[in-house]
Amino acid sequence: MNQTQTSSGPILTTDGIPLKVSLKKAERINKIRAFLLVLPLLAFILITFLVPIGDMLARSIDDRQINTVFPKTFEVYKKWDRQGLPSEEVYKTMFFELKNSEGYSVGKASTRMNYSKSGWKSLLKKSKRKFKKIEEGPYKEKMIAIDKKWGDPEYWLAIGQMVDPTTMGYYLNAVDLKYDSSKNVVQQKENRRIYNKTWIKTFKVSLLVTLFCLLLGYPISYLLATLPMKYSNLLMICVLLPFWTSLLVRTVAWMVMLQQKGVLNNLLVMSNLLEDENRFQLMYNQTAVVIVMTQILLPFMVLPLYSVMKTISPTYMRAALNLGASPMHAFYKIYMPNSVPGVSAGCLLVFIIAIGYYITPELVGGKDGQMVGNWIAYHLKTTLNWGLCASLGAILLAMMTVLYWAYNKIVGIENIKLG
Amino acid sequence: MRKAIKAAFFGLISMAFVGSAIADITFVSWGGAYTASQQKAYIDTYDKGSSITVENYNGGLGEIKAQVEAGNVTWDVVDVLPDQAITGCDEGLFAKVDQSEFLNDLVVPPVSECVVPQIFWAYTAFYDKAAFPGKKPKNIKDFFDVKKFPGKRGIHTWANALIEMALVADGVKASKVYEVMSTPEGIDRAFAKLDTIKDHVVFWSSGSKPLELVSSGEVVMALAYNGRIGAAILSEGKNFEYIWDATVLEQEYLVAIKGGNEAEALAFMAHASSAASNAEQAKYIPYGPMRKSSIDIIKKGEPWFVKEGGNIDILPHMPTTPKVLKRAVIGDPVWWADNGAEVHERFGAWKGS
Numbered sequence: 036m037n038q039t040q041t042s043s044g045p046i047l048t049t050d051g052i053p054l055k056v057s058l059k060k061a062e063r064i065n066k067i068r069a070f071l072l073v074l075p076l077l078a079f080i081l082i083t084f085l086v087p088i089g090d091m092l093a094r095s096i097d098d099r100q101i102n103t104v105f106p107k108t109f110e111v112y113k114k115w116d117r118q119g120l121p122s123e124e125v126y127k128t129m130f131f132e133l134k135n136s137e138g139y140s141v142g143k144a145s146t147r148m149n150y151s152k153s154g155w156k157s158l159l160k161k162s163k164r165k166f167k168k169i170e171e172g173p174y175k176e177k178m179i180a181i182d183k184k185w186g187d188p189e190y191w192l193a194i195g196q197m198v199d200p201t202t203m204g205y206y207l208n209a210v211d212l213k214y215d216s217s218k219n220v221v222q223q224k225e226n227r228r229i230y231n232k233t234w235i236k237t238f239k240v241s242l243l244v245t246l247f248c249l250l251l252g253y254p255i256s257y258l259l260a261t262l263p264m265k266y267s268n269l270l271m272i273c274v275l276l277p278f279w280t281s282l283l284v285r286t287v288a289w290m291v292m293l294q295q296k297g298v299l300n301n302l303l304v305m306s307n308l309l310e311d312e313n314r315f316q317l318m319y320n321q322t323a324v325v326i327v328m329t330q331i332l333l334p335f336m337v338l339p340l341y342s343v344m345k346t347i348s349p350t351y352m353r354a355a356l357n358l359g360a361s362p363m364h365a366f367y368k369i370y371m372p373n374s375v376p377g378v379s380a381g382c383l384l385v386f387i388i389a390i391g392y393y394i395t396p397e398l399v400g401g402k403d404g405q406m407v408g409n410w411i412a413y414h415l416k417t418t419l420n421w422g423l424c425a426s427l428g429a430i431l432l433a434m435m436t437v438l439y440w441a442y443n444k445i446v447g448i449e450n451i452k453l454g
Numbered sequence: 455m456r457k458a459i460k461a462a463f464f465g466l467i468s469m470a471f472v473g474s475a476i477a478d479i480t481f482v483s484w485g486g487a488y489t490a491s492q493q494k495a496y497i498d499t500y501d502k503g504s505s506i507t508v509e510n511y512n513g514g515l516g517e518i519k520a521q522v523e524a525g526n527v528t529w530d531v532v533d534v535l536p537d538q539a540i541t542g543c544d545e546g547l548f549a550k551v552d553q554s555e556f557l558n559d560l561v562v563p564p565v566s567e568c569v570v571p572q573i574f575w576a577y578t579a580f581y582d583k584a585a586f587p588g589k590k591p592k593n594i595k596d597f598f599d600v601k602k603f604p605g606k607r608g609i610h611t612w613a614n615a616l617i618e619m620a621l622v623a624d625g626v627k628a629s630k631v632y633e634v635m636s637t638p639e640g641i642d643r644a645f646a647k648l649d650t651i652k653d654h655v656v657f658w659s660s661g662s663k664p665l666e667l668v669s670s671g672e673v674v675m676a677l678a679y680n681g682r683i684g685a686a687i688l689s690e691g692k693n694f695e696y697i698w699d700a701t702v703l704e705q706e707y708l709v710a711i712k713g714g715n716e717a718e719a720l721a722f723m724a725h726a727s728s729a730a731s732n733a734e735q736a737k738y739i740p741y742g743p744m745r746k747s748s749i750d751i752i753k754k755g756e757p758w759f760v761k762e763g764g765n766i767d768i769l770p771h772m773p774t775t776p777k778v779l780k781r782a783v784i785g786d787p788v789w790w791a792d793n794g795a796e797v798h799e800r801f802g803a804w805k806g807s
Binding site for chain 2: 138139141142143145146149150153154155156157160226227228229232233236294295296319397398401402403405410413414415416417418419420
């Protein structure tokens, strides 16, 4: 009886604390230690990766710049029926909010308003300067007298898109749509429809580059993996040497090679294979972007392919041939399936790098080789429309996530190997 | 031992403070021959010049906005284009400056309260004399006339200046260009004119490219920054000829970044924008000074351009002589600040279609 009691009661350690509690404590300390060990990495990822991405996503829908400058105007604006011009009350509120605004808020607001309707920027600036001299109404007439844009309903209607603190406007903008004055989604003006074409082009170029990299990279990697060491080392250097060369140097070298009066065209003309006036247009267009990017990204395909192929034992192929398979059949049935993890890794890597490429299209893209990255750079630097940049970037991110998800469904992510 | 380390440590800290008391500002500009001319004209001649760090950038306000928003300003004085001078000043990225010293001495009024004058530069059409042994192109109409002067044209990948030039080539007076551009039909008209050369253009995006294009014969005529053309003629002995018609003049300013070393930055900018400094710069690069008195200094000092084996007259290469100004378009940064994004998107669509 006594014995059963001790065994069913809690097991105690020598200092009288139940073993379970003591163990838990020890475990907790270990857990904290482990956590502290990964804390620097976690903090690093949080600060350098998650926070900027979060900030970017927030920027892509944030629309508060104007709400803080013209809050009262928005209140009275909401009552307007969007027919003709707004009432004197709207003009008056706008007048005082603009006149009494301080600091740089108007500058920032006018930049934002200019995205909705070109012309707001100078209108607000000029008006703020001239409003100082106006003491009393009627404000509507006086404002229109200062600048006739105040009498243009288009400008007033454009405000309607900015009344809410958040907006989907940047995302719409990124796919050639926009809000009309009553917040319906409509197509962008025809001659400004540029982003859908750019998206398709970006996809097309990235896919082509990935495909060409695979076509060129597969045989090279096969040779690298199967040749005797002394030859394969030499070949490896040939792959790595351009990889170590500056991106700009390689791009400019291609410019010299491919331009109309460049090395390639000159050789063809000199050897009478090409008429002087029919020189190939291989530079400053989409073809140039595909050629140059393929060369630049090739090592990203070759290296994962090579490291996977290196692990495929040559005995498999020998066994297949021994069992009577034709070389083609053996390759198709044995070698290729074994190299799939390398192919997936290479393709995913090349595609991901290609889709956000910027500098090469900028240099050799010319008239039709500009990709999404180039537009992001333009808005980031010149128009300061960071909301649009953020939405373009977010769409890129979303597309990559979808791609990753689809890839996981079809091939399986465990089937990816870098070596 | 420990004491010695401590002493050395404090010594280092105090040195850092002494260091920042000299000038210790970072000057950011576009690089190449242009920055070299700034270095010679007013960094080397500044008494605290040796403590100025020079960096290059590619224009735009992106980096500056990021620095100011993050409260970590590492640039102090930046060389900016006029539309950026306007936007940056409006958004509070730049410090305001005292402009009384030069206000009445400028060719055009300053675009904002944050700037001191630098130079005028220009988009100019040019060709290699060897490309046209017979009749030579004389005006912007000829640039847009591929029947009269067959061959490819080199133009830049953005819309600024191209719209203006297309309209002048289509018969609009240089002084009326922005009036026409402010109507939707005006922009349509410019794009219609651009359509006529669309199949004959090669695009460039970096300033040295049009010179290469013309030198190699890839194109017969190109638009370029006048300073680059001048440098090729003056320093490399190229056989280029300007087409001084519908030259689009652009302003260039210096600004001080808010939250940087403002006091030192403003002191340096006062030196850099003096009439003497503005004139001095033209010794090394053929961009036009913005100050009237600087042009007088150059006129009196000709031959002004410094070259080994004897100086050369610089005024024939300047975009601000009366002869050129008569047929030039003075770029309107306010128009571009308003309409730049829209026109640029349309230009992008035009390029790609």
